[in-house]
Amino acid sequence: MSQPPNCVADFEALAKARLPADEFEILASRAPGNETLRRTPLAFDALALRTRVLPGVANADLSVTVLGQRLSVPFMLAPAGYHTRAHPDGELATARAAASVGTLMALATNSGHPMEDVAKAAGGPKWLQTYIFRDRDHTKELVERAEDLGFVAICVTLDGYWPAKRQLAAKGSRRGGEASDGSRTPLKVLGDPRNTWADPEATWADVERLKSITTLPIVCKGIMTAEDARLAVSCGADAIIVSNHGARLGTTLASIEVLPEVVDAVGGRLEIFLDGGVRRGADVVRALALGANAVLIGRPIFWGLAYNGEHGLADLLDLLREEVEMCMMLCGRATIDSIDGSVVARAPDLEERL
Numbered sequence: 001m002s003q004p005p006n007c008v009a010d011f012e013a014l015a016k017a018r019l020p021a022d023e024f025e026i027l028a029s030r031a032p033g034n035e036t037l038r039r040t041p042l043a044f045d046a047l048a049l050r051t052r053v054l055p056g057v058a059n060a061d062l063s064v065t066v067l068g069q070r071l072s073v074p075f076m077l078a079p080a081g082y083h084t085r086a087h088p089d090g091e092l093a094t095a096r097a098a099a100s101v102g103t104l105m106a107l108a109t110n111s112g113h114p115m116e117d118v119a120k121a122a123g124g125p126k127w128l129q130t131y132i133f134r135d136r137d138h139t140k141e142l143v144e145r146a147e148d149l150g151f152v153a154i155c156v157t158l159d160g161y162w163p164a165k166r167q168l169a170a171k172g173s174r175r176g177g178e179a180s181d182g183s184r185t186p187l188k189v190l191g192d193p194r195n196t197w198a199d200p201e202a203t204w205a206d207v208e209r210l211k212s213i214t215t216l217p218i219v220c221k222g223i224m225t226a227e228d229a230r231l232a233v234s235c236g237a238d239a240i241i242v243s244n245h246g247a248r249l250g251t252t253l254a255s256i257e258v259l260p261e262v263v264d265a266v267g268g269r270l271e272i273f274l275d276g277g278v279r280r281g282a283d284v285v286r287a288l289a290l291g292a293n294a295v296l297i298g299r300p301i302f303w304g305l306a307y308n309g310e311h312g313l314a315d316l317l318d319l320l321r322e323e324v325e326m327c328m329m330l331c332g333r334a335t336i337d338s339i340d341g342s343v344v345a346r347a348p349d350l351e352e353r354l
């Protein structure tokens with residue numbers, strides 16, 4: 001593609017052209033069957049935007065408050081392991097790109113750069129993503145490091161013990177699974193929850209324990225049902241991420257489909273974020289219309305980095321910002337708070353295809 005990218009999907013095509021084919025596939029994280037990945041864009045498209053005319057809106061204010069932090073845009077960067085797979089600057093580039101558009105990044109435990117270096121790379125707010133590790137002391141130690149480094153929240157991934165049956169590059173591997181001497185790092189097949197560091201025997205009591213060892217807000221990631229949303233509320237979580245881990249299991253509903261039941265169950269008692277298939281400004285607005293406070297993007301981080309490191313990702317985030325702004329103006333909404341359910345209408349023909 002010789003034209004510069006002008007939507008997030010263009011970055012995907014560029015990343016595909018630039019990355020080794022096996023590496024691109026790892027980042028694509030396609031679960032066997034792919035049912036969830038198939039239905040996710042349809043589920044977004046089935047929510048048509050209701051445009052308004054003559055609303056007198058010349059500029060839209062995209063800023064939003066997330067757990068007390070003011071962000072310039074209503075989208076954030078989801079935790080995702082080893083950004084170094086897409087670009088050698090990895091998470092350092094991501095931190096800078098996030099700060100450049102005024103948003104936050106969630107740094108994955110499985111980072112390609114030490115937490116300390118990412119903290120120093122840019123001044124924007126950061127969450128640390130962790131798991132309930134089998135070794136609870138390890139969880140505690142990570143939380144303490146994050147606190148010392150000025151991270152603003154702990155995001156605990158609750159579906160992390162259920163790894164996809166796909167190949168993951170071994171820890172510490174770089175772009176293309178290549179080691180610094182140019183040799184290929186052997187790929188490790190992870191497919192059995194008995195082999196994860198995240199404890200499959202963890203319970204909600206562990207979330208309560210996590211809450212008790214830190215003053216930072218706790219964000220529970222991986223909520224897909226009203227029942228779990230209520231449990232997160234009762235454990236004192238400060239926020240949840242409605243997420244199916246990027247369609248990891250392949251057989252769940254799209255996260256945007258379960259958002260309404262979660263919003264209903266939570267009843268405003270904590271903040272609700274959503275990830276999974278957010279690719280356009282319209283998708284951001286759709287999720288906000290259904291009650292999310294903000295959204296996160298996962299795979300597009302890798303596409304932006306693969307295209308042109310920090311600047312590639314900053315360009316992608318800028319494009320997304322412009323698209324959100326355009327949708328808001330077309331729907332006559334000047335602020336994020338004014339985006340409500342009346343911004344979308346169900347498109348019955350597309351719903352039928354779900």
Ligand SMILES: Cc1cc2nc3c(=O)[nH]c(=O)nc-3n(C[C@H](O)[C@H](O)[C@H](O)COP(=O)(O)O)c2cc1C
Pocket residue numbers: 026027028029078079080081108109110129157221243244245246247275276277278296297298299300
């Ligand atoms: C390559 C890759 C690595 C990921 N690594 C993590 C991780 O380390 N921790 C985590 O909580 N989620 C991880 N995720 C899931 C993302 O946080 C997020 O839930 C998902 O990517 C959102 O969907 P999207 O990619 O369609 O935007 C990963 C996703 C991908 C594609």
